[in-house]
Amino acid sequence: MNSPLNIAPSNPMNIAPSDKVVKTGVRDVDAVAEGLADVLSESYAVLLKTHSYHWNVEGPLFHAVHVLTEEHYTDLFAAIDVIAERIRALGRVAPMKPSDVVNMSNEHSTLEHPSALWMLEDLAKDNERLAHKLHALVELADARKDHATADLATARIAVHEKAVWMLRALAAS
Template identity: 35%
Template sequence: MITNEPTHTATVETVDTGIDQAMIGRLADALCQAVADTFSLYLKTLGTHWNVVGPNFYGIHKLTQKQYEDLNEALDELAERIRGLGYPVPAGFTEFRDISIIEVESAIKSSDEMLRALIADNEALAKRFREFSNVAADAQDKFTEDMLIGRIGAHEKNAWMLKAVLG
């Protein structure tokens, strides 16, 4: 949940590129949540990739590999953006668990159950990243807004592709 009062504080002086400095703490908080969500979904997608079985194994294995590789790249981009704004990036499992909406379970489930969970998680992140992109828009940070809009599209596509596998 994004609050009006930021929970993180800048570690370096920010650059003046037209971003609303009064909003930058809220924006950093949103991006920290995006990193936690992305990392958590990365782990869950990787777990599905490793543990999927059944007649569609190869296709699901390849699809989830493409998705976790994309999530890994997105993680780095989001984290670098946070640092570019002058804020620290969360980097521990406990903090990720505390601020992410994605639940990463260690129990292995059926392939269909794992896919349904990934679909729901991608849909949830598409919705949540819309909120984050609105924070970026309010801060007049077009670069971050564009980055987050791109992630919305990626999560929508992931959900669609996973649904298509289930039929």
């Protein structure tokens, strides 16, 4: 049977991603990969909202918010790639369906036309929530002897905690 691209399944160019066994001493790879996928999904939602606010901010804080949100979404985009590659390094397939890649739950709903101050506080809350998820991932990874994931998550915690501070400091100005 041919695929939609008329490539025979036996063709070596028709290899699809699949889970692999990687023996590095990490215990319960599935749990760690699920934790990483959750952080990836949350990060993508924050990236999309941050980018949307970057496009739509208006008012006296326009330039400062525009510049800060660009820094944040650029960092998030790079981080998401690192997180997905960590999932692959653990031998698991990174999320592929849009519904798995982006968590667009009610936690991420926003006003139709928020003010710059509202945007700043909203993004601060999103970054706090992401930092909490990352703290949980550090604990999960440490318990399963996955030091690389714990280090990755620890570095991301510092980024998101700094983002919370910067967003709230700008909102207070």
